[in-house]
Amino acid sequence: MMKNKLTIAVDFDGTCVTHEYPDTGKDIGAAPVLKELAEAGHRLILWTMRSGKELARAADWFTDNGIPLHGVNTNPTQCKWTQSPKAYANIYIDDAALGCPLVSNPALSDKPYVNWEAVGRMLEEILSGNKLIGHTALKENA
Numbered sequence: 001m002m003k004n005k006l007t008i009a010v011d012f013d014g015t016c017v018t019h020e021y022p023d024t025g026k027d028i029g030a031a032p033v034l035k036e037l038a039e040a041g042h043r044l045i046l047w048t049m050r051s052g053k054e055l056a057r058a059a060d061w062f063t064d065n066g067i068p069l070h071g072v073n074t075n076p077t078q079c080k081w082t083q084s085p086k087a088y089a090n091i092y093i094d095d096a097a098l099g100c101p102l103v104s105n106p107a108l109s110d111k112p113y114v115n116w117e118a119v120g121r122m123l124e125e126i127l128s129g130n131k132l133i134g135h136t137a138l139k140e141n142a
Contacts, residue, residue, distance in 0.1 A: 005040075005041045005042050005043065006037075006042045006043070006089075006090040006091060006127075007042070007043045007045065007070065007075060007077075007088065007089045007090050007091075008037060008042055008043070008044055008045070008089055008090065008091045008092075008093065009044075009045040009047035009075075009087055009089035009091070009092045009093070009094075010030075010034065010044055010045065010046060010047060010092075010093045010094075011047055011048055011092075011093065011094035011095060011096070012046060012048040012050060012058040012061070013025060013048070013050070013095075014095035014096070014111060014112070014113045014114065015030065015093060015094055015095045015113070015114045016028070016030040016031075016034070016058075016061060016114075017030070017061065017113075018108060018109035018111070018113050019109060019110075019111045019113065020109075021050070021054065022054045022057075023057075024057050024058070024061055025109070025113075026108055026109065028108070028113050028114065028116060029116035029117065030114065030116050031065040031067065032116075033116050033119065033120045033123070034062075034065070034067045035065065035066060035067050037123070038067050038068050040127075043070035043071075044062075044067065044068070044069055044070055045069065045070055045071040045072070045073070045074070045075055045087050045089055046058060046059060046062060046069055046071070046072045046073065047073060047087055047089070047092065047094070048073065055072070055073075059072055071087065073087060074087050075087045075088045075089065091123075091126070093114065093119060095112065095113055095114050100114060100119070101114070101115040101118035101119060101122070102114060102115055103115040103118075
């Protein structure tokens with residue numbers, strides 16, 4: 001298992017829940033995976049286009065599922081080394097991201113959403129050190 005703890009930015013609509021904006025969508029299996037990551041010491045950032053009360057609903061979803069957030073649309077530790085508004089993370093999980101595994105189930109949603117079973121397997125490979133991702137080689141800057 002990796003010694004470094006990762007910072008993981010997670011989109012909300014279509015990623016944690018089905019697309020139901022401005023409401024909170026249906027369960028798609030994100031909570032158990034995200035909770036396990038947080039319990040292992042990885043830092044989660046809610047990374048979403050939501051704002052105002054819709055953003056509060058998304059943050060409440062994390063609280064209601066017992067998933068602590070390191071930040072909301074920001075990485076609070078990056079101000080030590082940059083003033084960029086882009087939230088720094090080692091991994092970004094987003095239904096719109098290239099390569100993010102999606103699934104379709106018309107009975108649940110009319111839009112595809114993240115396949116958390118596949119994401120869980122991908123994260124296990126990354127966290128076990130069997131797979132490297134991106135340019136960071138999983139080293140935390142902050």
